[in-house]
Amino acid sequence: MALSLRDIHKHFGAVRANDGISIDVEAGELHGLLGENGAGKSTLMKVLSGFIEADSGEVVLDDNTLNLKSPDDAIKAGIGMLHQDPLVFLPFTVLDNFLLGGPGKVRLDRKEGAKALQAAAERYGFTFDPAALAQSLTVGERQQLEIARLLWLGARVLILDEPTTGISASQREKLFEILRRLSDEGMIVIFVSHKLEEIEQLCHRVTVMRRGQVIGHIKAPFTTDRLVEMMFGEVVVAGERPAATLGATALSLDQLTVRDRLTTVTDLSMQVAEGEVLGLAGLEGSGQRTFLQACTGLLRPDQGTIHLNGTDLTGKGYRTFLRSGVHYLPAGRLEEGLVAGMTITEHFELVSGRKSFFVDWDNAADTATSDIADHFIKGTKDSTAESLSGGNQQRLLLAMMPDEIELLLMEHPTRGLDIESADWVWTQLLARRDSGTAIIFASADLDELLRYSDRIAVFFNGTVFAVVDAATTTPDQLGYLIGGKKVTV
Amino acid sequence: MKAWLERVRVPALSIALALVATLLLLIAVSAPPLEALYQLWNGSLGRAAKIPDTLITWVPLVLAAAGLIVTFQAGMWNIGIEGQIVMGAIGAAWVVRRISGPAVIVIFLAFVSGALFGIIWALIPGFLRTRFRVHEIFSGVALDFVAGAIAVFLIIGPWSRAGIASTSGTDPFDTRYWLPTAGANGYSWLAILVALLAVAMIAVLMRGTRYGLRLKAVGKNSESAYLMGIRTDAFMLSAFAVCGALAGIAGTVQALGFHHKLVPSVSGGYGFLAILVVLLAGFRTVWTIPIALFFSAVLVGSTQLSLRLDIDSSLAGVIQGMLVLFILLVGGWQARRTRRGGGAVIESLIAPKSGGGPD
Numbered sequence: 001m002a003l004s005l006r007d008i009h010k011h012f013g014a015v016r017a018n019d020g021i022s023i024d025v026e027a028g029e030l031h032g033l034l035g036e037n038g039a040g041k042s043t044l045m046k047v048l049s050g051f052i053e054a055d056s057g058e059v060v061l062d063d064n065t066l067n068l069k070s071p072d073d074a075i076k077a078g079i080g081m082l083h084q085d086p087l088v089f090l091p092f093t094v095l096d097n098f099l100l101g102g103p104g105k106v107r108l109d110r111k112e113g114a115k116a117l118q119a120a121a122e123r124y125g126f127t128f129d130p131a132a133l134a135q136s137l138t139v140g141e142r143q144q145l146e147i148a149r150l151l152w153l154g155a156r157v158l159i160l161d162e163p164t165t166g167i168s169a170s171q172r173e174k175l176f177e178i179l180r181r182l183s184d185e186g187m188i189v190i191f192v193s194h195k196l197e198e199i200e201q202l203c204h205r206v207t208v209m210r211r212g213q214v215i216g217h218i219k220a221p222f223t224t225d226r227l228v229e230m231m232f233g234e235v236v237v238a239g240e241r242p243a244a245t246l247g248a249t250a251l252s253l254d255q256l257t258v259r260d261r262l263t264t265v266t267d268l269s270m271q272v273a274e275g276e277v278l279g280l281a282g283l284e285g286s287g288q289r290t291f292l293q294a295c296t297g298l299l300r301p302d303q304g305t306i307h308l309n310g311t312d313l314t315g316k317g318y319r320t321f322l323r324s325g326v327h328y329l330p331a332g333r334l335e336e337g338l339v340a341g342m343t344i345t346e347h348f349e350l351v352s353g354r355k356s357f358f359v360d361w362d363n364a365a366d367t368a369t370s371d372i373a374d375h376f377i378k379g380t381k382d383s384t385a386e387s388l389s390g391g392n393q394q395r396l397l398l399a400m401m402p403d404e405i406e407l408l409l410m411e412h413p414t415r416g417l418d419i420e421s422a423d424w425v426w427t428q429l430l431a432r433r434d435s436g437t438a439i440i441f442a443s444a445d446l447d448e449l450l451r452y453s454d455r456i457a458v459f460f461n462g463t464v465f466a467v468v469d470a471a472t473t474t475p476d477q478l479g480y481l482i483g484g485k486k487v488t489v
Numbered sequence: 490m491k492a493w494l495e496r497v498r499v500p501a502l503s504i505a506l507a508l509v510a511t512l513l514l515l516i517a518v519s520a521p522p523l524e525a526l527y528q529l530w531n532g533s534l535g536r537a538a539k540i541p542d543t544l545i546t547w548v549p550l551v552l553a554a555a556g557l558i559v560t561f562q563a564g565m566w567n568i569g570i571e572g573q574i575v576m577g578a579i580g581a582a583w584v585v586r587r588i589s590g591p592a593v594i595v596i597f598l599a600f601v602s603g604a605l606f607g608i609i610w611a612l613i614p615g616f617l618r619t620r621f622r623v624h625e626i627f628s629g630v631a632l633d634f635v636a637g638a639i640a641v642f643l644i645i646g647p648w649s650r651a652g653i654a655s656t657s658g659t660d661p662f663d664t665r666y667w668l669p670t671a672g673a674n675g676y677s678w679l680a681i682l683v684a685l686l687a688v689a690m691i692a693v694l695m696r697g698t699r700y701g702l703r704l705k706a707v708g709k710n711s712e713s714a715y716l717m718g719i720r721t722d723a724f725m726l727s728a729f730a731v732c733g734a735l736a737g738i739a740g741t742v743q744a745l746g747f748h749h750k751l752v753p754s755v756s757g758g759y760g761f762l763a764i765l766v767v768l769l770a771g772f773r774t775v776w777t778i779p780i781a782l783f784f785s786a787v788l789v790g791s792t793q794l795s796l797r798l799d800i801d802s803s804l805a806g807v808i809q810g811m812l813v814l815f816i817l818l819v820g821g822w823q824a825r826r827t828r829r830g831g832g833a834v835i836e837s838l839i840a841p842k843s844g845g846g847p848d
Contacts, residue, residue: 322718330716339710349699350706351717358697 001027001062003157003188008057010043017043018054019212025190025205030183032203033192036231036283036444040212041192045159048190049081050074061157075101080155084162086142090135097134098149120148124178140171147178157188164198165262165285176202194283196227196483228479232446246454247274248309250438251295251407256304258294263462265290268304270457270464272407272438277429279449279470280442281482282459288442289330291459292409295440296328297321309406325406331415331442333393338385344368344396345381351400375399376424391421398428408432410441414448426452446475446482460484499823500769500780503815510811511804520800532793533786539793541676545747546759546785548676548684549574549739553763554770554777555684555691556735561772562695563728564708569614569629571760572636573607573733577740578755579640580606582659585666585745586648592665599666600683600741607737608730610636615729619722625729633760641753648751658752668746677746684742685778687735692774694731704728736760762788765813768820784809 003025010018017040025031035041047054050068059066066077074081088097099113117130126144128137137145143163150158160179164172179202183189193199199206200222208215208230215230251272258265265287272278280288293299295306297318305314308324330336338347345368349359352367368381377395379388388396394417401408413429414422430452433439443449449456453470458481466481480487508526515522527535533543553570560567567573581603588595613632617623645654668677695701706714707724715721743755766784770776791805 318715319718319720328716335710336712336716339706339713341709342706346702346705349702350714350719354699357699359699359702361697 001156001186001188004058004060005044005048006058006060008044008047008059009055010040010047010052011055016212018047018057021057021209021212021214023207023214023217025188027188028183028186030179030189030191030202030204032199032206033190033209034194034196034199034206034227034231035209036194039209039231041209042161043212044209045081045161045190045192048074048157049079049159051081075150075153075155078154078156079159080150080153080157081159082143082146082150082161082163084165086139086146088134088137088142088145090133092134093130094128094132094134094137094145095130097145098130098152101149102153116152117148120151124148124181125174138167138171140167140175143167143175144178155187157190158182159190159192161192162194163191164193164195172198194231194483196224196485199227200224224480224483224485225476228476228483231483232475232479245434246276247436250274250276250309251440252307253295254305254307256294256301256306258290258299258301258304260290260293260299263287263290265294265459265462268464270467272440274406274436274438275433276455277433277439277441277453279453279456280440280459281446281449281456281478282442282465283482284444286459287462287464288459289411290462292328292330292411292440292442295321295407295409296326298328325404327401327405327408329397329401329408329410329413331411333390333397334386337397338393340386341384343382343384344372344377344379344388347385347396347400351402353402371399390416391418394421394425398425405432405437408437408439410439412443412445413441414445415443422448446478450475450478458482499771499816499819500776503769503812503819504783506815506819507808507812510815511808514807515800518800520798525794525798525800525804528793528797529787529790531790532797533788533790534782539789543782543785543789544676544681546757546788547781548680548746549743549757549759550763550766550785551684551777551781552687552735552739552742553760554766554781555688555774556732556739557763557767558691558695558772558774558777559704559728559735560732561767562701562704562708563725564711565618565725565728566626566764567611567614567629567729567732568626568761568764569611569632570732570736570763571756571758572629572633573610573736574740574743574756574760575633575636575640576610577603577607577737578744578751579636579643579740580604580737581741581744582643582648582662582751585662586659589663595666596668596679596745599745600738603741603744604734604737607733607735607740609733611729611733611736612726615726619725637753640751640755644751644753656753658748658750661750662745664749666745667749668742677742680742680746683738687738688774688778691731691735695774700727762809765809765816769812769816 005021005023008018008021021040021044033041043052046052048059050071050073053069059068061077061079068074068077089100092100095110095114095117098117099108099110102113114130120126126148128141128145134142134145147158163175167175179189179191191203203220205217205219206222207217208227210231210233218226249271253268253270256265256268263285268291280291282288290299294301297313297316297320300315305312307313308326311324313321313324334340345364348368348371349364365381372379372381375395375398377399378392385393385396413425417425429439450470450473456468456470456473456478457464458466458468458478465484477487512522515525533539553574557567557570581599584599584602585595588598610632614625614628617628618625641656644656644659648659650660668679670677703714703719704724706717707719707721711721739759740755743757744751748755762784766777766781770780787808788805791802794800794804795802
């Protein structure tokens with residue numbers, strides 16, 4: 001048995017998520033797929049599991065070219081995918097979940113199903129009770145249930161998308177044991193991750209992707225250096241860094257613990273000065289967003305305190321933070337910043353701070369026109385937010401910021417922007433910094449982090465793994481830290 | 490000009506398709522199609538004597554539609570509007586039964602009371618939505634039933650006619666408190682005036698005010714609106730309140746201007762019908778005036794059909810149903826073609842996606 005992906009292309013609008021991907025995997029191979037967020041791993045696995053159709057290219061299994069139009073086609077061909085959030089129906093019992101999506105018979109044969117589940121459980125050492133409700137299972141056990149189900153459905157190729165997110169270390173060991181066992185039995189296991197350590201520990205061979213393309217395939221044993229270099233590419237850092245003049249402490253966090261749905265950030269203490277730029281590095285979901293949302297009052301901390309310019313804001317709501325001079329620009333420009341379907345004029349009017357009951361639309365159109373010119377937004381006063389390009393949406397968001405900001409929090413300030421827009425964005429941000437605004441930004445771009453930050457806090461699994469001085473850190477070192485490897489800087 | 494064409498395309502095409510389908514249906518049941526359309530016209534707007542009947546339907550319909558514009562603008566489905574109309578009628582009936590005095594004052598108080606009852610009934614799904622994340626459609630349907638039950642309880646219980654417990658309604662109100670009419674057979678000019686004023690007010694509110702602008706942001710993207718510092722929950726509640734007030738006024742008009750008593754089916758289904766009016770109007774306030782008139786004409790004219798041509802008057806329901814289907818179809822087709830912008834609510838109907846405000 002052998003699986004080949006041949007020249008897979010998948011475009012979303014102008015974005016080339018997969019740009020000619022070819023991978024070959026032999027039977028019994030534990031194959032790692034490594035890459036940053038946005039490298040195109042998920043898209044490729046969705047193509048392989050039938051969730052989306054590729055624009056072009058072939059999936060060949062055992063010399064048969066597969067025609068994958070739905071996940072049903074994929075599983076019939078023997079390809080099963082374990083999603084990052086296991087697809088388990090929580091109010092169902094374990095057995096019902098197991099039987100769900102089983103081979104198409106009118107009558108449900110619970111006895112046969114129970115027997116098959118029992119057999120799988122014994123063989124691989126699964127620990128769950130068939131009569132228990134799925135919601136009582138841990139995430140690790142839900143994964144086991146999904147694996148059992150996919151095997152029963154005849155999966156010969158098993159794809160796991162970031163399976164170690166949210167499970168304990170012991171469950172991870174258990175999962176790895178199962179995966180090794182499956183590959184020993186001749187299955188193909190594709191393990192998608194951005195955690196270097198796991199890939200090194202588990203995989204026989206790894207394919208590294210970057211920006212929709214395969215950078216290379218390498219065999220175990222891997223050197224971390226090589227993986228980091230392949231993942232992030234050669235990063236050239238500009239020599240001169242604008243000097244920062246730091247003022248008094250703007251933001252002060254003391255032993256903060258804050259949690260949201262998936263991530264918990266624990267015991268975080270940090271100070272950011274006026275005029276300082278703090279970069280947040282780390283893979284997506286490592287706690288940067290949780291941290292930023294705590295600093296904006298969107299998440300209330302379980303423990304610890306937050307002070308801004310000496311004022312205690314612990315436990316206060318978002319609007320209080322806003323009034324205190326905090327401004328937050330999340331990653332989703334059109335989802336969490338702008339309003340699709342509303343014009344630029346309407347956006348400016350929404351944040352104008354004017355109080356009159358009636359809107360003076362003539363006046364609003366005039367200010368909008370001049371604001372558009374001032375910020376070089378390519379669009380007219382009547383352009384709707386969604387009709388603007390990413391760069392112009394970001395320009396609009398920056399143009400909508402209030403004049404006085406004490407603390408500016410941003411996610412991915414330049415993601416998806418062309419160089420000109422990115423430069424413009426940072427010119428604006430550095431001007432803010434020079435007037436004393438403290439800036440904290442999360443980014444996946446090593447170059448951006450190293451170039452503009454004074455300090456960089458690296459997140460890994462919900463903790464600040466390291467805080468480094470950007471001036472003395474190399475891209476390699478930062479790449480190591482992001483992958484969860486300790487280095488001395 | 491082009492933008493204008495773009496805007497009327499969906500309703501115009503929908504109505505045309507619905508009419509064609511209706512004609513085909515009439516041919517299928519061997520009725521003379523053109524004669525039927527003529528009778529539909531003649532029985533509603535085509536004859537002076539029938540115009541008041543049409544307006545009687547138009548007033549509550551357009552009031553409810555104006556109210557729904559506001560809740561739709563906030564991105565919500567106020568299905569509970571039917572119950573809000575009933576509660577408005579109860580509120581008005583309570584005033585005219587309890588208070589006697591100069592007609593001007595009593596009628597004014599009845600309107601205020603009707604509006605307040607509507608507001609209270611509308612705030613319930615509003616609170617459930619903003620506080621407990623209960624979808625307003627479910628609570629709305631439940632509250633419609635509850636309001637209907639309260640009306641029936643009052644009619645056969647505390648407010649029943651002397652000696653009779655009948656669901657046909659309460660005793661007629663004192664004729665002094667009936668809404669004033671022009672001429673013997675006419676319909677109340679006051680009701681029409683109130684309806685036009687309401688539509689004008691909502692049109693200005695939605696287009697010209699800061700409130701309308703913020704409400705639009707809340708409705709289109711509550712997440713972004715919240716991050717801009719808008720109190721999204723308060724805006725959602727206020728939208729329910731405004732809609733409830735107009736629904737309550739519609740109930741008041743029904744009670745004081747048409748039935749002249751409280752009857753169980755006082756809302757007449759106009760709340761639900763108004764949802765269709767707003768959909769067809771593409772969520773533009775002023776458009777509800779002609780479209781509500783069209784719906785009223787179909788509704789009233791179809792009784793003429795059964796009299797003259799022996800066609801069942803449920804044809805009106807068939808036409809309305811087909812209109813809705815074609816609106817959804819054409820609207821969906823349009824949205825699929827342009828892949829963006831307007832008709833977000835229609836789009837949400839066709840392809841429901843999980844939404845909801847910031848937690």
